[in-house]
Amino acid sequence: MKTADCDILIIPGLAGSEEEHWQARWASRLATGRIVAQDDWHQPEPAAWCGRIVEAVEAASRPVILIAHSLGVVASVEAIKDFPPGTVRGALFVALPDVERxxxxxxxxxxxxxxxxxxxxxxxxxxxxxTDPYCAYERAEDFAASWGSLLVDAGESGHINVASGHGPWPEGLMRLAGFLRNL
Structure with missing residues (x-):
């Protein structure tokens, strides 16, 4: 699959994605990519956040690829039960926060x-x-196994955001391209 063949929904986490964040950069570079906006990036409400993601998936005109970061991963996974069957073809989840532990x-x-x-x-x-301060690697391994996700070890990369030095994050874009190629 190519980016032109799908609607790419970019789902930021808490506080959204500032201009230098890799998600904001990707949204501006990918012609079929757009950020799923939330009413309040700083006071997330689970039902509202999940609802916005479901609305974006339902509004898509092509197969959907999700690209979620941090709390956006959690909201995306929780919203899946309400997606129209077969609409979402794949997801790139980055820096899952362990909201339980x-x-x-x-x-x-x-x-x-x-x-x-x-x-x-x-x-x-x-x-x-x-070295993600919001999720022990072993917990990420556990969730990946439960979800049937391929786990990608990013090494010592912090929370994979601007603060950890991941502005444009070209490695992530290459990973996305490889993932899409195999769909």
Whole structure:
């Protein structure tokens, strides 16, 4: 599959994706990519966030590819049960936060727990860092196994955001291209 053949829905996490974040950059570079906007990036409400993702999937005119980061991964996985069958063809999930076990997460983020454990109905990659402050690598491995996702070890990459040095993140874009090629 090529990017021109699909609608790419980019789903940021808490606080959205600032201009230098790889998701914002990808949204501006991928002709069929767009960010799924939330009403409030700083006070996430699970039903509202999931609802926005479902609306975006339902509005798509081509097969959908999800690209989610952080809390956007959690909201995406929770929204899957409401997607029209067969619409989403694949997902690139990056830096899953462990909303169940990570200490000191704000209550507004913990409200997304528990994370679903059912296998996903489409192929997916879960990119995880060994030094992500919001998810132990072993927990990312566990969720990838539950979901049937291919786990991609990003090494010591922090939360794979601007703060961890991942502005444009060309390695991620290459990973996306390889993933799409195999769909």
């Amino acid at each position: 990570t200490p000191n997460l704000p209550e507004r983020v913990r409200a997304f727990a528990p994370l679903p454990r059912e296998p996903l109905p489409f192929p997916s990659l879960l990119v995880a860092s060994r």
